[in-house]
Amino acid sequence: xxxxxxxxxxxxxxxxxxxxxxxxxxxxxxxxxxxxxxxxxxxxxxxxxxxxxxxxxxxxxxxxxxxxxxxxxxxxxxxxxxxxxxxxxxxxxxxxxxxxxxxxxxxxxxxxxxxxxxxxxxxxxxxxxxxxxxxxxxxxxxxxxx
Numbered sequence: 001x002x003x004x005x006x007x008x009x010x011x012x013x014x015x016x017x018x019x020x021x022x023x024x025x026x027x028x029x030x031x032x033x034x035x036x037x038x039x040x041x042x043x044x045x046x047x048x049x050x051x052x053x054x055x056x057x058x059x060x061x062x063x064x065x066x067x068x069x070x071x072x073x074x075x076x077x078x079x080x081x082x083x084x085x086x087x088x089x090x091x092x093x094x095x096x097x098x099x100x101x102x103x104x105x106x107x108x109x110x111x112x113x114x115x116x117x118x119x120x121x122x123x124x125x126x127x128x129x130x131x132x133x134x135x136x137x138x139x140x141x142x143x144x145x146x
Contacts, residue, residue: 020083023135027076030128034069037124038062054118061117064110064125071106071132074099078139091144100140107133 078099081087089096107129114125 020079023079026131026135027072027079030072030131031069031076033124034065034072034128037065037120038069040120057116057118058121060113061119061121061125064114064117064129065121067106067113068110068125068128068132071103071110071136072128074103074106075132075135075139078103089143093143096143100136100143103136104133104140107136 082089087093087095110125110129111133114122114129116122117125
């Protein structure tokens with residue numbers, strides 16, 4: 001017998017709310033944008049240029065999307081730990097504060113390095129960096145209010 005799961009519920013122990021679904025969709029879209037930026041090819045003529053400034057800008061672009069990806073993956077892990085209740089969250093929890101601080105540091109690092117990149121890597125680094133910074137700030141406010 002096949003059972004269909006209701007739209008608003010994964011299991012009885014873990015109900016899904018609209019805000020959780022929205023944050024999950026935002027996180028998946030951020031990761032999709034990072035993957036697109038990572039595998040997007042820049043014009044080969046520009047890459048063969050001996051100009052070191054261009055090579056530095058390409059390196060900064062990769063660094064920014066790597067930092068943004070790290071922050072977004074950490075946020076998804078943090079959200080999964082909260083959703084499935086793998087750990088107790090309370091103000092002052094060392095794991096929680098470390099994760100939030102590291103996530104903010106990675107996001108801010110992505111925002112700072114992204115303007116030095118080029119093309120889609122710069123745009124993706126800025127967008128994902130700003131959105132994950134907002135998500136981490138939201139998590140910090142929520143963890144204080146628990």
